[in-house]
Structures are given as structure tokens and as C-alpha cells.
Amino acid sequence: MSDDPHSIVILTGAGISAESGIDTFRDAGGLWERHRVEDVATPEGFARDPDLVLGFYDMRRAALANVEPNAAHHALGRLEREFPGELLLVTQNVDNLHERGGASNVVHMHGELGTALCASCGKRSTIEAPLSDRPPCPACEARSLRPDVVWFGEMPYQMERIYEALGRADLFVSIGTSGAVYPAAGFVQEAKAAGARTLELNLEPSEGSHWFDESRNGPAGTLVPGWVEEVLAR
Numbered sequence: 334m335s336d337d338p339h340s341i342v343i344l345t346g347a348g349i350s351a352e353s354g355i356d357t358f359r360d361a362g363g364l365w366e367r368h369r370v371e372d373v374a375t376p377e378g379f380a381r382d383p384d385l386v387l388g389f390y391d392m393r394r395a396a397l398a399n400v401e402p403n404a405a406h407h408a409l410g411r412l413e414r415e416f417p418g419e420l421l422l423v424t425q426n427v428d429n430l431h432e433r434g435g436a437s438n439v440v441h442m443h444g445e446l447g448t449a450l451c452a453s454c455g456k457r458s459t460i461e462a463p464l465s466d467r468p469p470c471p472a473c474e475a476r477s478l479r480p481d482v483v484w485f486g487e488m489p490y491q492m493e494r495i496y497e498a499l500g501r502a503d504l505f506v507s508i509g510t511s512g513a514v515y516p517a518a519g520f521v522q523e524a525k526a527a528g529a530r531t532l533e534l535n536l537e538p539s540e541g542s543h544w545f546d547e548s549r550n551g552p553a554g555t556l557v558p559g560w561v562e563e564v565l566a567r
Contacts, residue, residue: 334473335383335502335552336420337567338501338502338504338564339418339419339501340418340419340498340501340502340503340504341416341418341419341420341421341502341503341504341505341506341509342420342421342423342425342495342498342499342502342504342505342506342520342524342529343409343420343421343422343423343505343507343509344349344424344425344505344507344508344510344517344520345409345422345423345424345425345426345431345508345509345510346424346425346426346507346508346509346510346511346517347509347510347511348425348508348509348510348511348536348553349403349405349424349426349430349508349510349557350400350403350406350426350428350430351507351509352403352552352553352554353400353403353406353430354395354399354400354406355397355400355426355428355430358508359557363374366499368389370485370504372385373385373386373387373390374482374484374485375388375484375485375486376484376486376487378484379479379484380416382524384465386479386480387463387464387465387480388465388477389481390446390464390480391463391464391465393427393446394446394447394460396426396562397429397430397446397447397552400428400430401433402430402431402433402434403430403434403552403553403554404439404555404557404558405434405508405553405554405556405558406431406433406434406435406436406558407434407435408428408434408557408558408561409422409431409434409435409436409557409561410431410434410435410436411435411561412561413435413438414434414435414499414565415438415565416564416565417512418542419463419498419501420438421438421440421494421495421498421502422436422438422440423439423440423442423495423498423517423520424438424439424440424441424442424443425442425443425510425514425517426441426443427441427443427444427445427446427482428446429445429447430448439497440490440491440493440494441490442483442484442489442492442495442517443482443489443490443491444480444482444483444490445481445482446460446480446482447459447460448481449464449478449479449480449481450459450478450479450480450481451470451472451473451475451477451478451479452477452478452479453470453475454470454472454473454475454529455522456470456471456472456473457546458470458471458472458478458480460467460478461462462539464478464479464480465483466513471474474518477487478548489516489517492516496523497528499520499523499524500523500527501525501527502524502527502529503528503529503530503532504529504530504531504532505520505521505525505527505529505530505532506531506532506533506534506544506555506560507520507531507532507533507534507535507541508533508534508535508553508557509520509534509535509536509553510535510539512539512540512541512542513540518540518541519547521533521541521544522530522544527542530546530547531544531545532545532546532547532548532549533545533547533548533549534549534551534553534555534557534560535548535549535550535553536550536551536552537548537550
């Protein structure tokens with residue numbers, strides 16, 4: 334990666350938060366082994382058993398209080414502060430560890446555990462009470478809040494902004510992703526088509542590793558700080 338980048342798009346997935354103690358979904362022992370996708374991550378599952386779904390996301394949100402951002406999150410926060418060019422951090426994660434690690438320009442393409450979406454008025458609000466308690470929407474007072482999380486079958490957030498950034502980027506970096514979930518799994522191809530160099534930092538080769546110009550394997554807490562040092566030393 335010898336050329337100095339001027340515009341970087343970074344995509345992060347569950348692997349970057351796993352070292353903080355947050356369960357991944359697809360690995361052995363991950364969340365999908367204990368809960369069926371259809372039950373807790375689809376609109377149909379929510380319609381069928383809202384108590385199960387609201388309790389599942391209340392549990393995940395409460396668990397965030399017991400974890401801390403790791404060295405990879407802090408390194409990306411540092412990169413945002415010190416990189417002189419354009420940088421967009423896109424995450425598939427619904428936790429707040431990037432922000433707690435010092436990043437502020439973060440696109441949560443799959444939503445956030447810390448906010449709720451009102452099914453009645455469409456407004457988003459910060460969650461204080463458990464959603465399973467059916468708190469009223471701060472905007473319209475309807476008791477129809479749902480997790481502000483993109484479920485299977487729903488459109489990820491801010492896709493136009495992401496694709497615009499991919500079209501301008503001269504470096505695309507994927508960190509801790511499975512390469513199995515679209516549209517995020519296709520970002521590397523979008524970036525390459527626009528002329529960007531591509532780098533994967535992952536614990537092991539992902540399903541899309543063959544698309545990348547370079548792939549480095551190991552823990553995010555080691556790989557990401559090392560790569561950030563490389564970029565900032567140029």
C-alpha cells in the first residue's frame with residue numbers, strides 16, 4: 334500500500350467488536366446459534382412475537398454497559414482525528430464502541446441499539462427505558478417504539494452517502510467482516526470499480542477475500558493500530 338491515500342472509506346463488522354466481548358452472529362457460539370434469525374431480526378418475527386424481539390434488543394443494549402472499546406476502536410478514533418484527508422467510517426455494528434473509541438463521523442448502516450424508531454410517526458429517539466416496557470414515543474406519545482435496527486428484508490441506512498464516498502475513495506478498508514452480508518459485502522467491488530486500492534483486515538480470510546488487493550489476517554486489536562500507524566506515518 335505504497336501510494337498515500339487522500340480519501341478512505343472503512344467498513345467494520347462484528348469482528349472488530351468481538352474482542353470487546355460482544356457476540357458475533359455467524360461464528361460458532363454466536364447469536365444466531367441461540368436465536369433464529371426469523372424470530373428476532375425480521376419484521377415478521379417482530380409482528381409474531383414483539384415481546385421476544387423487544388426483550389432480545391433490550392438485553393443486547395444492556396450488555397453494552399459491560400464492555401469497552403478495544404485498541405482497534407481507539408485506533409480508528411485516532412485516525413479520524415489525525416488523518417488530513419477525507420475519511421468515512423461505515424459500520425455494520427449496532428453498538429456504540431466506535432463513538433466511545435473517539436470516532437464521530439460514523440455511519441451505522443444497520444442502525445443503533447441506543448435509539449428507537451417509532452412505527453407510528455417515524456421519528457427516532459434515544460432509548461432510556463427498556464423497550465419491552467412499551468415507553469411512549471417522545472415525539473407523538475404512541476407506544477409503538479421498535480428497535481432502530483435494520484432487520485433482514487429492510488433497506489440499510491444512508492446507502493446513497495456510502496456509495497458516493499466509495500466512488501471518491503482511493504482506499505477501501507474492510508475490518509472484521511464476514512463478507513457474506515449484502516450490500517456491504519459488495520462495497521469492495523464498488524470501490525475497485527472506482528479505482529480504489531482495497532485492503533482487508535480480518536481474523537481469517539472472509540468470503541470476499543479474493544476481491545481485495547491485500548489481505549492481512551489476525552486480531553483487529555493488533556492489525557488495526559498497526560495499519561493506522563502506517564497511514565499516519567506517511
